[in-house]
Amino acid sequence: MNELYPIFLKVAQLNSLIVGGGNVGLEKLSFLLKSSPNAKVTLVAREISEDIKAIAARQPNLELVEEIYQPHFLEGRHMVIGATDDPAVNKQIYSDAKSRNLLVNIADTPELCDFYLGGIVTKGNVKIAISTNGKSPTTAKRLRQFLEEVIPEDINEMVENINQYRDTLKGDFEYKVEALNKLTKELLVKS
Numbered sequence: 001m002n003e004l005y006p007i008f009l010k011v012a013q014l015n016s017l018i019v020g021g022g023n024v025g026l027e028k029l030s031f032l033l034k035s036s037p038n039a040k041v042t043l044v045a046r047e048i049s050e051d052i053k054a055i056a057a058r059q060p061n062l063e064l065v066e067e068i069y070q071p072h073f074l075e076g077r078h079m080v081i082g083a084t085d086d087p088a089v090n091k092q093i094y095s096d097a098k099s100r101n102l103l104v105n106i107a108d109t110p111e112l113c114d115f116y117l118g119g120i121v122t123k124g125n126v127k128i129a130i131s132t133n134g135k136s137p138t139t140a141k142r143l144r145q146f147l148e149e150v151i152p153e154d155i156n157e158m159v160e161n162i163n164q165y166r167d168t169l170k171g172d173f174e175y176k177v178e179a180l181n182k183l184t185k186e187l188l189v190k191s
């Protein structure tokens, strides 16, 4: 069984650090920004790729620091993703983060992760996160592609409409829950 507990982080109001500016750093940064374009991120690496520099040119909330990793870069962060090509440096990032009680993910290294990045489907206000418990990231990707296909774009319209209806409901909490459940009951009827 997958015992991970998913939470939806407001990364625009948290400080995230990515260490590593190559292929894997780019992949993690791109997925983060795709889902959360306003995420506040600092990326530190000895060498930062041109692709990452191009992203930074249009992302005011992304700060690049072309320097070797040092523990002081963890100051003021809430979470850190390690993505260097040096396993010793990645391990150092992990233990530095742990000693500061920071949440840490060393990319592609499940035993050095407090959390995993997941596959993410976004349709307006609706967001679905997918995890295979670290067993098969390829499956997470395929499931993400499948759900992107089958979930209709207008699901967001439905959510917005129900939100408007919710705001018009007068009465106590119980009354509102009942009215909203009545309205949405048909959604689960199999065709």
Ligand SMILES: C[C@@]1(CC(=O)O)C2=NC(=C\c3[nH]c(c(CCC(=O)O)c3CC(=O)O)Cc3[nH]c(c(CC(=O)O)c3CCC(=O)O)/C=C3\N/C(=C\2)[C@@H](CCC(=O)O)[C@]3(C)CC(=O)O)/[C@H]1CCC(=O)O
Pocket (backbone or CB within 6 Å): 027, 028, 031, 105, 106, 107, 108, 109, 110, 113, 115, 116, 117, 118, 119, 120, 130, 131, 132, 133, 134, 135, 136, 137, 138, 139, 140, 141, 144
């Ligand atoms: C979901 C996604 C999000 C993201 O990266 O942001 C993600 N990996 C993605 C793709 C992907 N990564 C890899 C492949 C190549 C094929 C393969 O190995 O399957 C592909 C597929 C491809 O690219 O086609 C390589 C790989 N990844 C990990 C290992 C180590 C291991 O498994 O032991 C290895 C082997 C490295 C090696 O060989 O050395 C580990 C992790 N990757 C995770 C997340 C976490 C678990 C998520 C879960 O619970 O499923 C976890 C545990 C830690 C983490 O990094 O957070 C993103 C899809 C996004 C999307 O498309 O929507």
Ligand SMILES: NC(=O)c1ccc[n+]([C@@H]2O[C@H](COP(=O)([O-])OP(=O)(O)OC[C@H]3O[C@@H](n4cnc5c(N)ncnc54)[C@H](O)[C@@H]3O)[C@@H](O)[C@H]2O)c1
Pocket (backbone or CB within 6 Å): 019, 020, 021, 022, 023, 024, 025, 044, 045, 046, 047, 048, 049, 067, 068, 069, 083, 084, 085, 086, 087, 089, 108
């Ligand atoms: N590229 C892939 O698709 C892939 C897939 C699976 C696993 N991996 C593994 O993931 C790791 C990273 O791969 P990559 O392709 O991103 O490598 P890369 O060479 O493209 O990038 C490595 C980055 O780490 C930085 N770096 C190295 N030492 C540093 C230090 N002390 N301080 C700060 N920055 C430092 C480099 O400057 C560079 O920006 C490797 O161990 C690789 O084996 C890569």
